[in-house]
Amino acid sequence: EDQVTQSPEALRLQEGESSSLNCSYTVSGLRGLFWYRQDPGKGPEFLFTLYSAGEEKEKERLKATLTKKESFLHITAPKPEDSATYLCAVHNYGQNFVFGPGTRLSVLP
Amino acid sequence: DTGVSQDPRHKITKRGQNVTFRCDPISEHNRLYWYRQTLGQGPEFLTYFQNEAQLEKSRLLSDRFSAERPKGSFSTLEIQRTEQGDSAMYLCASSLQGGSTEAFFGQGTRLTVV
Numbered sequence: 001e002d003q004v005t006q007s008p009e010a011l012r013l014q015e016g017e018s019s020s021l022n023c024s025y026t027v028s029g030l031r032g033l034f035w036y037r038q039d040p041g042k043g044p045e046f047l048f049t050l051y052s053a054g055e056e057k058e059k060e061r062l063k064a065t066l067t068k069k070e071s072f073l074h075i076t077a078p079k080p081e082d083s084a085t086y087l088c089a090v091h092n093y094g095q096n097f098v099f100g101p102g103t104r105l106s107v108l109p
Numbered sequence: 110d111t112g113v114s115q116d117p118r119h120k121i122t123k124r125g126q127n128v129t130f131r132c133d134p135i136s137e138h139n140r141l142y143w144y145r146q147t148l149g150q151g152p153e154f155l156t157y158f159q160n161e162a163q164l165e166k167s168r169l170l171s172d173r174f175s176a177e178r179p180k181g182s183f184s185t186l187e188i189q190r191t192e193q194g195d196s197a198m199y200l201c202a203s204s205l206q207g208g209s210t211e212a213f214f215g216q217g218t219r220l221t222v223v
Contacts, residue, residue, distance in 0.1 A: 004151075034211055043113075043200055043214035044152065087151055096142065096165055097202075097212060099151035 002027045002092050004100035012106045013078055021073040021103045023088030032091040033071050035064050037084045038102070044087055078107045111135060113215035115201050121221045122191055129187045130218045134203030141184050142212060143176055144200040152200055158184060159206065191222045 007022045025033065032051050036044035048057040050066035057064045061082065063074040073086055085102040092098060114133040122128050134141050139160050144152035155174065157165045160181035173191075178184040188195055198219050202212040 006151075032210075036214075041219070043115075043202075043216045046211045046213055049211050089151075095140075095159075096154045096157050097152075098154065099144075101149070101151045 002098045006100040010104040016077045018076045023071040025090050027090045029093035034089045036087040080107045083107045115215035119219045127189045132184045132201030138203035139206045140204045142202040146198045193222050196222045
């Protein structure tokens with residue numbers, strides 16, 4: 001069965017303190033790995049798609065990387081507005097997206 | 110607004126009542142997904158359509174849940190005889206067909222069963 005785990009469950013950072021979030025996955029056939037941001041009470045907002053090991057994508061203070069077993073979301077010099085839950089999902093050959101439980105990020109001013 | 114639209118945003122219902130939610134996907138997207146999310150958890154897959162065909166249903170989807178997508182446009186999710194355990198955020202997403210392309214989510218419908 002396809003599974004996605006994320007760590008840590010929650011992370012508190014000071015503004016400007018860089019860190020990384022981890023997403024580990026086991027999937028029968030990986031078609032793509034996705035990162036989303038979710039604010040409280042809202043739907044997930046798409047951030048990145050990664051397709052193959054070694055691939056990297058960047059957007060503002062965020063950089064996502066992919067290996068054969070896991071993905072990392074690096075946050076450089078975060079700001080309070082980066083506070084959110086970050087979700088990782090894999091797209092398998094069954095055509096649906098399997099999500100992890102998310103990492104709740106709090107960035108303190 | 111050309112994003113995914115869900116209606117209603119919030120629904121409070123009494124246990125045992127039926128509820129129906131609507132999702133309007135991004136117009137050129139032919140894949141449509143329904144997910145359920147409870148507090149502190151990631152979205153959980155319920156069902157998936159390609160055009161009007163329902164191609165996959167989660168084993169977790171009980172007989173009280175039914176989804177339709179007539180004419181391959183908007184979709185409805187109906188829950189019959191609601192139970193307190195059905196309280197959750199119901200999320201709809203859509204994507205383009207072909208390869209593995211990202212899905213875009215609506216703002217969700219928050220269901221509370223009292």
